[in-house]
Amino acid sequence: PASAAPVATHPLAVAPVTGPPSSVDGFVREFLNNLNYEQGVALSSSSPNDRYLALAYTVRDYLMARWLEDQRRQREVQAKGVCYLSAEYLLGRQLDNNLLAARLTDIATEAMAACGIDIDDLRQLEVEPGLGNGGLGRLAACFIDSLATMSVPSTGYGLRYEYGIFRQTFVDGEQIEQPDAWLTLGSPWEFPHPEAAQTIGFGGYTEKYDDEGVARSRWVPGWTVQAVPYNYMVPGYHNGRVNTLRLWSAVASSAFDLRIFNAGDYAEAVRAQTFAENISKVLYPEDSTPQGKELRLQQQYFFVAASIHDFLEHSLSPDFDLANLPDRVIFQLNDTHPVIAVPELMRVLVDEKGMKWDAAWAITQQCFAYTCHTLLPEALEMWSVDLLGRLLPRHLEIIYRINDEFLAAVRERFGDDEMRIRNMSIIADFPERSVRMAFLATVAGAKVNGVAELHSQLLREKVLPDFDEFYPGKFTNVTNGVTPRRFVRLANPGLASLITEALGAGWTVDLERLRGLEAFAEDPEFRAKFAEVKAANKRRLSDVLRTRDGFEVSDGHMLDVMVKRLHEYKRQMLKVLHIVTLYEGIASGRVAAADVQPRTFIFGAKAAPGYVMAKRIIHLINAVGSVVNADPRVEGRLQVLFPPNYNVTLAERVIPAADLSEQISLAGKEASGTGNMKFALSGALTIGTDDGANVEIRQLVGDDNFFLFGMTEPEVEALWAKGYKPSDFYQADEGLRRAIDLIASGAFSGGDRSTFEPIVSNLLYDDRFMVLADYASYIAAQARVDAAYADQDAWTRSSILNVARSGFFSSDRSIRDYIDRIWHTPPVL
Numbered sequence: 001p002a003s004a005a006p007v008a009t010h011p012l013a014v015a016p017v018t019g020p021p022s023s024v025d026g027f028v029r030e031f032l033n034n035l036n037y038e039q040g041v042a043l044s045s046s047s048p049n050d051r052y053l054a055l056a057y058t059v060r061d062y063l064m065a066r067w068l069e070d071q072r073r074q075r076e077v078q079a080k081g082v083c084y085l086s087a088e089y090l091l092g093r094q095l096d097n098n099l100l101a102a103r104l105t106d107i108a109t110e111a112m113a114a115c116g117i118d119i120d121d122l123r124q125l126e127v128e129p130g131l132g133n134g135g136l137g138r139l140a141a142c143f144i145d146s147l148a149t150m151s152v153p154s155t156g157y158g159l160r161y162e163y164g165i166f167r168q169t170f171v172d173g174e175q176i177e178q179p180d181a182w183l184t185l186g187s188p189w190e191f192p193h194p195e196a197a198q199t200i201g202f203g204g205y206t207e208k209y210d211d212e213g214v215a216r217s218r219w220v221p222g223w224t225v226q227a228v229p230y231n232y233m234v235p236g237y238h239n240g241r242v243n244t245l246r247l248w249s250a251v252a253s254s255a256f257d258l259r260i261f262n263a264g265d266y267a268e269a270v271r272a273q274t275f276a277e278n279i280s281k282v283l284y285p286e287d288s289t290p291q292g293k294e295l296r297l298q299q300q301y302f303f304v305a306a307s308i309h310d311f312l313e314h315s316l317s318p319d320f321d322l323a324n325l326p327d328r329v330i331f332q333l334n335d336t337h338p339v340i341a342v343p344e345l346m347r348v349l350v351d352e353k354g355m356k357w358d359a360a361w362a363i364t365q366q367c368f369a370y371t372c373h374t375l376l377p378e379a380l381e382m383w384s385v386d387l388l389g390r391l392l393p394r395h396l397e398i399i400y401r402i403n404d405e406f407l408a409a410v411r412e413r414f415g416d417d418e419m420r421i422r423n424m425s426i427i428a429d430f431p432e433r434s435v436r437m438a439f440l441a442t443v444a445g446a447k448v449n450g451v452a453e454l455h456s457q458l459l460r461e462k463v464l465p466d467f468d469e470f471y472p473g474k475f476t477n478v479t480n481g482v483t484p485r486r487f488v489r490l491a492n493p494g495l496a497s498l499i500t501e502a503l504g505a506g507w508t509v510d511l512e513r514l515r516g517l518e519a520f521a522e523d524p525e526f527r528a529k530f531a532e533v534k535a536a537n538k539r540r541l542s543d544v545l546r547t548r549d550g551f552e553v554s555d556g557h558m559l560d561v562m563v564k565r566l567h568e569y570k571r572q573m574l575k576v577l578h579i580v581t582l583y584e585g586i587a588s589g590r591v592a593a594a595d596v597q598p599r600t601f602i603f604g605a606k607a608a609p610g611y612v613m614a615k616r617i618i619h620l621i622n623a624v625g626s627v628v629n630a631d632p633r634v635e636g637r638l639q640v641l642f643p644p645n646y647n648v649t650l651a652e653r654v655i656p657a658a659d660l661s662e663q664i665s666l667a668g669k670e671a672s673g674t675g676n677m678k679f680a681l682s683g684a685l686t687i688g689t690d691d692g693a694n695v696e697i698r699q700l701v702g703d704d705n706f707f708l709f710g711m712t713e714p715e716v717e718a719l720w721a722k723g724y725k726p727s728d729f730y731q732a733d734e735g736l737r738r739a740i741d742l743i744a745s746g747a748f749s750g751g752d753r754s755t756f757e758p759i760v761s762n763l764l765y766d767d768r769f770m771v772l773a774d775y776a777s778y779i780a781a782q783a784r785v786d787a788a789y790a791d792q793d794a795w796t797r798s799s800i801l802n803v804a805r806s807g808f809f810s811s812d813r814s815i816r817d818y819i820d821r822i823w824h825t826p827p828v829l
């Protein structure tokens with residue numbers, strides 16, 4: 001492995017920081033060089049993919065000197081930095097982001113034009129790396145963007161899944177999952193470093209031994225896998241900084257068994273190789289089977305162990321005293337997925353570096369911090385002791401000891417309160433003996449944070465109350481944020497220009513400046529321009545959906561958008577009931593189509609492959625769409641569109657076009673949401689519950705510019721306590737009855753009543769997420785939306801105020817909060 005000591009001794013060892021000349025001619029030269037020497041083709045015979053790759057290489061070349069310089073500086077300065085450990089990074093396309101960061105967009109566009117190439121055609125070729133499921137992965141991508149833009153020394157660590165989140169298609173309205181082979185044509189943005197591979201152990205046993213009179217433990221793994229790092233550039237915006245994202249790929253320690261191969265058993269010969277490489281094969285494999293669970297734990301340990309070793313070997317000077325580790329690094333645990341890093345660091349410090357347990361534990365407790373992203377109990381991971389002991393026997397011993405000492409401290413403080421001890425134990429006894437990873441993270445972390453004010457409060461009060469009492473000051477909040485570079489500058493260029501015209505440049509890195517737009521909300525000329533930007537964004541979306549999916553978006557409709565993972569708690573069902581209610585009114589003749597506000601409803605959502613109810617809801621949305629869109633009685637005034645395979649690239653088109661943002665989870669269930677922030681920053685008005693970051697959005701944009709509905713979290717609790725009977729709500733509300741009856745009648749399933757029966761009975765007799773209880777309030781809020789939309793000018797004013805007051809939701813502000821409250825890692829300028 002490369003030594004941490006600076007090696008660049010010759011003055012030309014690092015290219016000049018300025019990089020290649022920033023001129024159109026310079027860019028063309030560099031591009032043609034890459035086409036010829038990297039792709040091995042002439043411009044005249046190059047394929048579009050050759051050109052895309054050569055363009056990407058050229059952008060890389062411009063960033064390279066900065067990147068190398070930053071790596072050198074980070075080694076030299078030895079400042080405290082952040083290692084962000086995350087199982088997901090939902091990056092989106094890289095080309096535009098990197099052009100923007102390096103101020104190359106115009107030059108590259110002109111240079112391509114000079115070569116007879118439309119840069120837009122190349123943009124479309126990029127396959128986004130879908131290395132995440134949803135909000136959590138996209139948040140990680142926003143955070144590394146902000147860290148680079150704010151010049152904070154940091155590395156993002158994660159997994160390089162060969163197949164990202166599945167590609168969703170619909171067959172007869174039902175979700176079908178296809179593998180996402182994002183690497184087929186090669187990714188020009190990654191730099192593999194097989195020479196820096198780490199060896200990661202699994203299985204085996206532990207043993208005690210005598211080390212010159214000191215009793216010690218060690219782990220003897222049963223098998224190993226190689227972790228090969230792939231580096232990605234993470235350029236800061238216009239600041240000349242480039243941080244690193246390092247994703248690990250699994251490779252077998254020995255390729256295959258030549259003896260078995262020669263004997264003709266080809267499958268057996270490569271068995272070990274396949275087994276090892278499965279570790280980074282697919283994002284979050286289905287974990288409803290025991291094999292799936294084991295693979296997931298393997299993934300988690302694989303990437304955090306590789307990351308910790310990588311940091312210790314490559315980022316510290318050779319004579320570094322590990323006692324000072326907390327002065328050099330904070331490992332941020334993004335949810336429970338990387339928490340196995342805690343016993344791994346302990347094992348390295350105690351078993352490999354020979355440190356005393358207490359000293360190692362004191363260090364470990366300062367080197368980790370934990371972000372919790374959920375309130376759903378099923379999302380707080382637990383690993384069975386049986387599995388953990390088999391896969392990571394030494395880590396299990398370490399966890400037991402951490403737990404013993406922790407519980408002893410609890411006893412000392414609270415006496416032998418067995419109930420409390422059982423509630424706080426890192427090891428749970430029921431339903432099977434298992435390790436509660438969120439508890440381990442809380443005990444080990446210097447700080448624990450939730451991701452919105454309400455979430456952090458509920459985390460303290462409901463999920464981990466005993467811990468909050470035991471560790472005063474440990475819990476804090478950092479409200480999520482989103483990067484304005486990708487979600488305003490790139491996704492919404494029309495709005496970005498309008499803002500710059502009004503406020504000058506600078507807002508892209510100081511989003512609170514958007515406040516300055518408040519005054520413009522009162523200016524009719526500005527409102528007209530703003531409305532034109534929205535109209536243009538709708539046309540852009542319409543073009544995309546036409547080419548991508550063959551959809552025709554009707555003109556003059558309100559765009560009512562719900563895009564997010566499909567989960568019952570997010571309540572896409574409530575949206576469906578609203579649509580069915582509107583449709584039923586028209587179909588029954590009680591409401592004249594002409595009296596209905598024309599709306600296009602856009603859905604985007606993937607359901608976890610094993611989540612049967614979520615997949616049924618997808619089927620229902622498509623079925624409702626087919627019927628509503630085709631019914632002449634509707635006169636085209638309602639339209640339901642569900643483009644498949646919602647991803648970052650599509651989000652960048654859908655969000656800027658939206659009029660109405662649906663954030664309708666049951667209060668107390670959505671930790672934060674980040675889509676809600678992107679919509680508000682694009683001028684969509686929110687219809688939402690008092691949940692997650694909606695609360696803060698509403699407080700900032702004001703009640704007049706937000707459509708609030710539904711129960712509050714305490715009201716939800718009170719209704720549960722009283723006894724919730726969804727069928728009572730069904731009986732009591734005629735509109736609700738009609739909507740549910742229409743679904744139950746088979747109206748959306750060709751007369752077959754059984755197709756959606758499970759959804760109907762789930763709503764009537766279970767309804768864990770209280771869809772029926774919030775229905776009336778939701779319908780009333782939608783009527784307020786219609787009334788407000790009727791006055792287009794007033795709507796535009798509200799829309800401008802949403803943008804003006806959402807500057808708080810920049811991920812730069814989140815990172816500043818992390819630095820102040822948790823990391824204490826000042827920028828290195």
Ligand code: 9GP
Nearest residue numbers: 135136373374451671672673674
């Ligand atoms: O469900 C939360 C979502 O509300 C939040 O915005 C996002 C980022 O903090 O994390 C999601 N959580 C997960 O994906 C799993 O815990």
